[in-house]
Amino acid sequence: MKIPSPCFVLDEKRLERNLKLIDHVQKSAGIEIILAFKGFAMWSAFPIVRQYMSGATASSLNEVLLCNEEMGVKSHTYCVAYADDEFDDVVAHSSHITFNSLSQYHKFIDRVPDNVSVGLRVNPEWSDVETELYNPSSPVSRLGISSNDLVVLPERVEGLHFHVLCESDSYALEQVIQSFESRFGHHLSNIKWVNMGGGHLMTREGYDTKHLIALIAGFKERHSVDVILEPGSAFAWETGDLHTTILDIVDNGGVKTAIFDGSFTCHMPDCLEMPYRPKLGVGSSEEVSGWHSYRLGGVSCLAGDFLESYWFENPLKIGDSIIFKDMIHYTMVKTSTFNGVKHPAIGILMSNGEFELIKEFGYKDFKNRLS
Template sequence: MKIPSPCFVLDESKLIQNLKLINSVQKKAGIEIILAFKGFAMWGAFSIVKKYVRGATASSLNEVKLCNEEMGVKSHTYCVAYTDEEFDQIVSASSHLTFNSIGQYNKFISRVPVEVSVGLRINPEWSDVETDLYNPSSPVSRLGISSKELIELPERVDGLHFHVLCESDSYALEKVLESLENRFGHLLPKIKWVNMGGGHLMTSQGYDTDHLINLLRAFKEKHKVDIILEPGSAFAWQTGDLHSSILDIVDNGGKKTAIFDGSFTCHMPDCLEMPYRPKLEKGSNVFIDDWHPYRLGGISCLAGDFLDEYWFEKPLQIGDSIVFKDMIHYTMVKTSTFNGVKHPSIGILKTNGDFELLREFGYEDFKNRLS
């Protein structure tokens, strides 16, 4: 089957390769690694994921339901804030429930069944994240409880949770754990588990998995706690691309812009928020002498829906394909149909080389998000 345009395409063999590494780390370290839906929620691939990991983390009622239905287990749940209307549904479908604040804990703890393990999100106040928009460890962050506020553990709290990394290495985690011990070390003998969140990019080239394994084993032995990691990017890192096609080439003010049938605003918002410049299958995101520069422009009406120059060996033509690399993690989960722009199809490139189309989107998908 021909790959439609635009289309997110997951490479099954690359996903399996990542899953094998993740499974190896969790076995050697003696910990549990679960999938974070906020980074990768392509449930059409969960039949593969479930062969290597048992659980997932959810941060909304919808993600809790997805975990129950498609992963087949109750979720590890953390929400920035729970609502009265949704809380009982969420807690009944969760194995672990983490509160973001003491206020939320006080409000809802009486409604948590005894069989659900309760945790608190804390802020270790150290992170290697340099983009403020994506840094949760600020002293004024809304995410997590500070050491000044959490002097003693409230009743029924079994665990502590933090998430302050983003596509980081194990040496960054080591520094976080040092800050954790300095700020919250007096609480560690009183808990059963520590959830170290996500941002552990163990499937990236050059990541020191041996250091990660030794670090986790040492922390587990020292503090006698179970350890949970919940990466999102690591699962789908470099496992698939966004395929698109050029619809038009606009030449204004001495700059050529290739208009493609996708959108940074709608389909790749990190490119504008971070900003992040994805690599292309054919083309360079850095200057190459004698190559041809083109801005890449999305199909939405937003003036800022473009990225500055990429360079191509040959002049681009209408109908040429543009393939944005590594667009499966933290990209598919953020898409929208703003401006009525068609959502990319979703498919899997199977290990035998065949392409399987999982989903196409149309008018009803756009309409049903509105009222």
């Protein structure tokens, strides 16, 4: 079957490769690694994920319900703040519930059943994240409780949770653990588990998984606690691409812009927010002498819906394919239908080499998000 345009295409073989590596880490370190929906929530691929992972983490009622329905388990749940009219549904479908603040803990703790494990998110105040927009470890961050405010653990708290990394390596985690132990170490003898959040990009080439395994095993041994990791990017890292087609080429002021049938604003917002420059299936993000330069522009009417020049060996023309590499993690989950721009289809390149179209989107999908 021909791949439509635009379309997110997940490569089943690559996903399984990542899952096997993640499974090796969790078994070798004696920990639990769960899928973070905020990074990868393509539930048509969950049957493969379930072969290797036993759970998932959710940060909203909708993600909680997705975990129960499509992963077949109750979720590890952390929300920045729980809505009063949703909390009972959230906690009924959760195995773990983590509060972002002491005020939220005090508001809801009496409504948490005895069989649900209670945790608190804390801020270890160290991170290697350089982009301030994505850095949750600031002393004034809205995410997590500071050590100054957590002198004594409240009743029923069985775990502590932190999440301050983003596509980081194990040596960054080592620094976080040192900061975490210095600020919250005196609580560790009184809890059962520590959730070290996400940002552990163990499936990236060159990542030192042996160091990660030894680091976490050492932490477990020192403190006699269970350890949970919940990476998002690691699961879907380099597992799929966004296929698009050039609709027009605009030449203004000596700058050529290739307009494709997708959008950075609608479909790849990290490219503008981070900012992040994806690699292409054909072409270069770096200047190549003698090659042809083009901006790449989306079809939304937002003036900033473009990325600065990419270089191509041959001149581009209408109808050419533009493939944005590695667009599955933290991309599909952030899409919008702003401007009514057509949402990319979703498909899977199966392990037998055949393409399976999972879903296409149309007018009703756009209309039903509005009123």
